[in-house]
Amino acid sequence: MMPPEDRDAPLLTLLRVGRLFAPEPLEATDLLIADGRIAALGRDLVIPEGWPVRLIEAPELTAVPAFIDQHVHVTGGGGEGGCGTRCPEITAQEIAAMGIGTVVGVLGTDGISRSPADLLAKVRGLRAEGIAAYMYTGSYRVPPPTLTGDVQRDLAWIPEVIGLGELAISDHRSSQPRQDEIARLVSEVRVGAMLAGKRGICHFHVGDGKRGLEPLRRLLAETEIPAEQVIPTHVNRHRALLEEAADYALAFNASVDVTAFDDADEEDLSGFGAVSFLLKRGVPVERITMSSDCNGSLPEFDTQGNYIGMRVARNTTLMADWQRLVREEVLPLDQALGLISGHVARVLGLHERKGRLATGFDADVTLLDSDLQPQQTFVSGKRVYARDGSP
Incomplete structure (x- = not known):
């Protein structure tokens, strides 16, 4: 049975960061996560009103493959x-x-x-x-x-x-x-x-x-x-x-x-x-x-x-x-x-799912600060670590 906190969690997560390396540098600064995978990359992505989305804004951080x-x-x-x-x-x-x-x-x-x-x-x-x-x-x-x-x-x-x-x-x-x-x-x-x-x-x-x-x-x-x-x-x-x-x-x-x-x-x-x-x-x-x-x-x-x-x-x-x-x-x-x-x-042999930030890949993302220190880690779209203790 799915835990109550998972049932109540938003189905989508939108990360908005300062820079994004896929590993090559991209123009995109937004990363949309759905069902544990990367659904879209872009700038100023718009989610229809009423959709169950969790917005995480980190304009000072850089997103890289976990x-x-x-x-x-x-x-x-x-x-x-x-x-x-x-x-x-x-x-x-x-x-x-x-x-x-x-x-x-x-x-x-x-x-x-x-x-x-x-x-x-x-x-x-x-x-x-x-x-x-x-x-x-x-x-x-x-x-x-x-x-x-x-x-x-x-x-x-x-x-x-x-x-x-x-x-x-x-x-x-x-x-x-x-x-x-x-x-x-x-x-x-x-x-x-x-x-x-x-x-x-x-x-x-x-x-x-x-x-x-x-x-x-x-x-x-x-x-x-x-x-x-x-x-x-x-x-x-x-x-x-x-x-x-x-x-x-x-x-x-x-x-x-x-x-x-x-x-x-x-x-x-x-x-x-x-x-x-x-x-x-x-x-x-x-x-x-x-x-x-x-x-x-x-x-x-x-x-x-x-x-x-x-x-x-x-x-x-x-x-x-x-x-x-x-x-x-x-x-x-x-x-x-x-x-x-x-x-x-x-x-x-995991290269078709991991090691890149690209549409369809597992949403495994690490957010780095300007000193290259990990501040947040996401695995299959779920945040498993935040240095500031955020859930």
């Missing part, structure tokens, strides 16, 4: 130092406060005390709170834990499952999968996704091991798997890996995902520094995305691989690194938006 974070430990990561080191779950408020409307949940090292079923429950909980949430089946390990006992069935029968991840390579915490095991898993994901009408990416956690991206280079060079099926993340873990990521992206016309580490050892390995470096190396901006890894662990190990401590990652660093790219004119706003919206939507 951000998409493709790597979030929504149930919490961690556990490398025992049960007392499990990270907390993230809340819908923490997500929306950063202007993020869509997240993809992942399991990491711990696929034992946390499971795909836990992850699915959290994803559905976030959806109930207004966030557009999806998930990867699997975890670091091979064979991957699944919901149905089979990767292809997870993709085919569970709407929220959009791929496999985060499968760990080049890391002492991984299952050390053989090359044929990687190829088999990616192939299974590809076929399962085809049957489900999804992109079905394989989201690869890349550690700081000496093999780096070699397993993925071999996968694309030795099989028929297209590069769009494979997304390596954490490619700015160290300088040699970042160099390799640039070569990988250029050689295979592939996408790479930069993590907004809040414990980056060097300036060049921050999210800001890594994106700047990849652009200087000639990697097209369309092939670069950024994610937060938030609520995952930031563990520290000694030279023997022994756990010595950890911190919890936050999504505030993603926003800070992204803002800096615009403020320091590494990228203009319209191009920078792709790093955390349009390019991510394409990578995930």
